[in-house]
């Protein structure tokens with residue numbers, strides 16, 4: 001059972017801008033979510049996983065994709081939205097860590113604060129409780145905080161502090177599922193010249209030579225040492241989705257295509273046509289080592305421009 005309820009969270013509500021609810025008319029679940037309304041956009045964020053499932057800026061199609069077949073259960077990750085990956089990406093830098101993508105996306109985060117700024121942007125700050133699972137895997141002394149600022153931009157900041165007495169190593173990611181009109185007409189710009197691990201090809205190291213990364217088959221690439229801004233050209237929706245990363249040296253891009261979709265029971269048969277994951281990450285060679293008392297901050301800021 002969720003430990004926080006809309007009633008217990010009432011003190012964090014902001015009239016006309018931020019309310020807490022159980023479930024959602026469309027997605028029909030019984031988890032607790034924050035619904036945010038600002039002059040420039042609307043968003044929904046579940047406390048389960050600190051998982052954003054909706055960001056709709058005014059005047060454009062929804063920017064975030066959620067699978068209609070996703071589970072919404074306390075012990076399962078949501079398929080779509082923005083899964084938060086921590087303290088490791090996939091099965092970790094040694095391939096031995098479980099569960100896949102860490103505990104953050106299957107843990108109920110705690111509301112720490114909410115804020116309405118003079119421009120009308122709303123900020124929601126959540127913290128990851130120190131659960132027995134995190135303690136057992138050596139992360140009990142690390143504090144993770146996630147801040148969402150919702151407005152014309154969607155800005156997400158993940159802050160990790162080591163309160164322990166020994167250094168810790170971790171990976172992290174904001175595994176964003178961008179909603180696009182048609183994957184075949186979608187390209188990602190900003191990765192030219194980067195070296196990536198091709199997970200489809202046994203992690204072979206390759207170089208992205210072209211300016212635009214095209215999606216013509218299943219793609220699962222971990223681009224290392226890349227901190228520059230990225231653009232997803234969503235040609236079918238006549239718009240560009242811009243991503244500015246902070247404190248993130250890895251970019252992952254993933255689409256399962258028709259070939260891998262049958263292995264993912266929480267995707268609809270045609271889901272792959274309608275999303276592309278472009279993920280703000282620190283993983284593999286870019287994993288973080290944090291000395292006692294240190295804090296690491298990673299951020300991802302998204303905005304959309306429409307094409308004429």
Ligand SMILES: O=P(O)(O)OC[C@H]1O[C@H](O)[C@H](O)[C@@H](O)[C@@H]1O
Pocket residue numbers: 077090100101175199220221252253254277
């Ligand atoms: O199915 P999930 O555990 O959510 O992972 C979905 C995908 O996440 C990342 O993009 C990885 O690089 C992929 O290898 C993985 O398939």
